[in-house]
Amino acid sequence: MNPPWACVVWDLDGTLLQRGAGRPVDGVEGVLAAWSAAGVEMAVATSASTTLARRVVDELGWSGWFGHVAGSAPGVGGKDAVIAEALLGLGRVLPDGARDAAMVGDSPADVWAAHVHGLTAVGVTWSGTPADALADADLLWPRPDAAWHPPS
Numbered sequence: 555m556n557p558p559w560a561c562v563v564w565d566l567d568g569t570l571l572q573r574g575a576g577r578p579v580d581g582v583e584g585v586l587a588a589w590s591a592a593g594v595e596m597a598v599a600t601s602a603s604t605t606l607a608r609r610v611v612d613e614l615g616w617s618g619w620f621g622h623v624a625g626s627a628p629g630v631g632g633k634d635a636v637i638a639e640a641l642l643g644l645g646r647v648l649p650d651g652a653r654d655a656a657m658v659g660d661s662p663a664d665v666w667a668a669h670v671h672g673l674t675a676v677g678v679t680w681s682g683t684p685a686d687a688l689a690d691a692d693l694l695w696p697r698p699d700a701a702w703h704p705p706s
């Protein structure tokens with residue numbers, strides 16, 4: 555299903571990668587390939603170090619799908635700062651850069667940070683985060699091959 559957003563910022567651990575395991579979540583590569591082909595601008599925003607995140611994305615062969623990979627770095631801390639950096643790397647300057655953009659993540663911190671900047675917050679529950687922990691998200695996404703839906 556193609557997304558309703560022109561721009562999607564992805565969390566890495568627990569969202570694109572199995573939590574703590576470094577392996578892709580089943581089905582996410584198909585989503586990334588399809589959305590990239592559909593012209594969706596995409597970036598990674600992770601609390602991991604930028605150096606590590608770029609190496610992981612490169613080693614997985616994912617670099618072509620992302621216009622920017624942003625992580626923690628000296629002077630860039632907190633998920634809200636990392637999201638701003640990710641958007642900036644796509645040429646999107648806040649606050650207007652949040653228009654038609656979503657953040658997909660598995661943590662309440664992802665939801666909070668998305669809302670700091672006015673992005674749509676999509677909470678994924680496929681890594682085991684309980685839906686009620688992501689109740690502030692605009693949408694919940696249970697599996698990569700399933701539809702997202704508003705929190706109940």
Ligand SMILES: [Mg+2]
Nearest residue numbers: 565567568660
């Ligand atoms: Mg995460």
